Amino acid sequence: MPGGRLTAQERQQIALGLADDLAYAEIARRLDRPTSTVTREVMRNGGPGGYRADLAQRAAQQRAHRRRPTTHRGGPTAGGPASPDDAALREYEETFTTLLMQSGLPRMAAAVLTRLYVADSGSLTAAELVDRLQVSPASVSKAVALLENLGLVRRERGDGRRERYAADGDAWYQSMIAAARSNAALAATARQGVDVLGRDSPAGARLENMARFIDFVADSITRAAEQARDLLHTSPARDAEDPAPR
Structure with missing residues (x-):
């Protein structure tokens, strides 16, 4: 049914549709889901060539398990205006990340760049990125290195000895x-x-x-x-x- 999280059965249908070389729009039509939902699902789980329904289902369960009900510590609007609704913000971040992936960025690099753009400060430390993305420091370091090489982010000296990474408009x-x-x-x-x-x-x-x-x-x-x-x-x-x- 439309709305809500994808089920294991729907993920199997997505995998079958990809195997049959169906367009995202056609797969979405058969599931009665928005095309954007199918696009995000595929791009966040290996892309059209690497999507596996069982792994995608397991990843979704892990995300749901670790998702915290409260807002992120030190969020992008801390100390400023009221922050946007958490669910709406997560949905927007996923949409932005998916579009960056479609332009050629690996998922982690796209996720890091998205977080930098939605932060009011426009910059975050490595520790903040690790906390907000719930990934390892090594993953963040690798993603930042790639984005630096592409000229999409720059390093800034923050308070003390911590470096901050800023999106380069x-x-x-x-x-x-x-x-x-x-x-x-x-x-x-x-x-x-x-x-x-x-x-x-x-x-x-x-x-x-x-x-x-x-x-x-x-x-x-x-x-x-x-x-x-x-x-x-x-x-x-x-x-x-x-x-x-x-």
Whole structure:
């Protein structure tokens, strides 16, 4: 039935659907569940190539067993405004983590990055990440190292000798610029094909049109990223009537 936790039988149906190469939406339709529920379930338990119903069921039982009814110690809004509903926050974190995994991040790295983004401070210590994610220090250390290499987090010196890890908002700007450069390189390669095949040939014309399209999109992305970069560092108190830089 829709709503509530997935049952062992539903997890078996998900595994069978994946084996039959069904889309998440089709599996969800057969279960009468939201597609997002199936997507999160698969991505948090090995992905489409590694999902096993028995292991997923066991992991869910372990999570339910260790889940505490009270709010996390030193939560992201401690000392500030009332924190969001625990269940709603966990649901949002899982959704955000799943999307980051779909973009290519391993689950633990995606979970760490999510926690950093939902923390009001924008930064957490390794001990805080271990506590909130209920994982080992080694898992957090490995995830942080990967995120640092990707330029998604940075180290900050906190009180005393503890280091804090902060989400680097500027990473999204750098990601857009890198994507634009990659597209520009693709356009340049397409034009090499035009020189080889001839501009008047059907294949040459196809590659030229492809290059023109990619050039236009890459240029638009670069200009938009430059114009909007300040939005990544805008204070929440900024006047809502001036939402974007001119």
